Amino acid sequence: MNIIDLHCDTIWRLLEEGKTASLYRNPFSVDIEKLQSSQAQAQFFALFVNREKTSDPLERALTMATRFFHELEENSQYIALARNYEELRQSRTEGKIAAFLTIEEGGVLKGDLLNLESLYRLGVRLITLTWNYPNEIGYPNCRPEYRGLGLTPFGEQIVAEMNRLGMLIDVSHLSDQGFYDVATLSAKPFTASHSNARSVTGHPRNLTDDMIKLLAEKGGVMGLNFEKSFLGNAPVSQVSDMVLHVKHIRKVGGIEVIAIGSDFDGIDLGLELAHAGEMSKLVNALERSGLTQGEIEKICWGNALRVIKDTLI
Numbered sequence: 001m002n003i004i005d006l007h008c009d010t011i012w013r014l015l016e017e018g019k020t021a022s023l024y025r026n027p028f029s030v031d032i033e034k035l036q037s038s039q040a041q042a043q044f045f046a047l048f049v050n051r052e053k054t055s056d057p058l059e060r061a062l063t064m065a066t067r068f069f070h071e072l073e074e075n076s077q078y079i080a081l082a083r084n085y086e087e088l089r090q091s092r093t094e095g096k097i098a099a100f101l102t103i104e105e106g107g108v109l110k111g112d113l114l115n116l117e118s119l120y121r122l123g124v125r126l127i128t129l130t131w132n133y134p135n136e137i138g139y140p141n142c143r144p145e146y147r148g149l150g151l152t153p154f155g156e157q158i159v160a161e162m163n164r165l166g167m168l169i170d171v172s173h174l175s176d177q178g179f180y181d182v183a184t185l186s187a188k189p190f191t192a193s194h195s196n197a198r199s200v201t202g203h204p205r206n207l208t209d210d211m212i213k214l215l216a217e218k219g220g221v222m223g224l225n226f227e228k229s230f231l232g233n234a235p236v237s238q239v240s241d242m243v244l245h246v247k248h249i250r251k252v253g254g255i256e257v258i259a260i261g262s263d264f265d266g267i268d269l270g271l272e273l274a275h276a277g278e279m280s281k282l283v284n285a286l287e288r289s290g291l292t293q294g295e296i297e298k299i300c301w302g303n304a305l306r307v308i309k310d311t312l313i
Helices: 010-017 032-037 057-074 085-093 113-122 153-165 176-185 209-217 239-253 280-288 293-311
Strands: 003-008 040-048 079-081 097-104 124-128 168-170 221-224 258-260
Touching: 003 221, 003 258, 003 293, 010 040, 010 057, 032 040, 032 097, 040 057, 040 085, 040 124, 040 293, 057 079, 057 097, 057 113, 079 085, 085 097, 085 293, 113 124, 113 153, 153 168, 153 176, 168 293, 176 209, 209 221, 209 239, 221 239, 221 293, 239 258, 239 280, 258 293, 280 293
Parallel strands: 003 040, 040 097, 079 097, 097 124, 124 168, 221 258
Antiparallel strands: none
């Protein structure tokens, strides 16, 4: 089964590890060998920045981007940068995995639209508007006092400019009101790249049923997150809980809104589906649960591919 995964933090892991690990083979959840074993079409690689641990979030992101491009160069026979649907198709024709570059923490922009254009020119095609701290764009959903606070005026500009450039707006981590602001303002489909269903597991990082419906109406997708605290109460991230979320999301928003956003290498240890090479565990569980082959294909790659085609330039 082909896979498109909308979110992993592997580049951050590689940078933290130094030179002892590579993208081709490493002890983390995502590497080229593991992606190949699951027939991955595309992997979205986040430049994750914790702005509380750096004085210059943009500089940190660029340092991480340098490592990303170094890894692509070292492994150019297996993986290639993709910025849109046509480049993804070209990678597939050449037998390569398509690598999409993303930002996780809109504070990297430092409140300047020119930085957004510079990152677009670098190849970034998705930005997670916030992480766990307020920034110039808006507020996270990790604290109750932030949930009713929406996008800032700069955040509203960012939505319009990302639409114009052809970039995916990602509302994972964003406050509830910020989600509704994006849904109102965005003229293109947007994504919650790594979020589950709040009605199944009441974590603030998950989406409410109303949000799922609205995301579906806007033509967007939400990536199933493998983090155990977003899935349920088990001490291990269980595939059976993933299936529960998938079936609830399908009931609420339809099959077209579901994608994969593993959050590999950015989540806690304790995973029944331990790495990117084990995606068949999820596929097999979805088959046993009664989903059709066509529905599973939409979840694994079809819905994400549609949004890439409709949004990215």
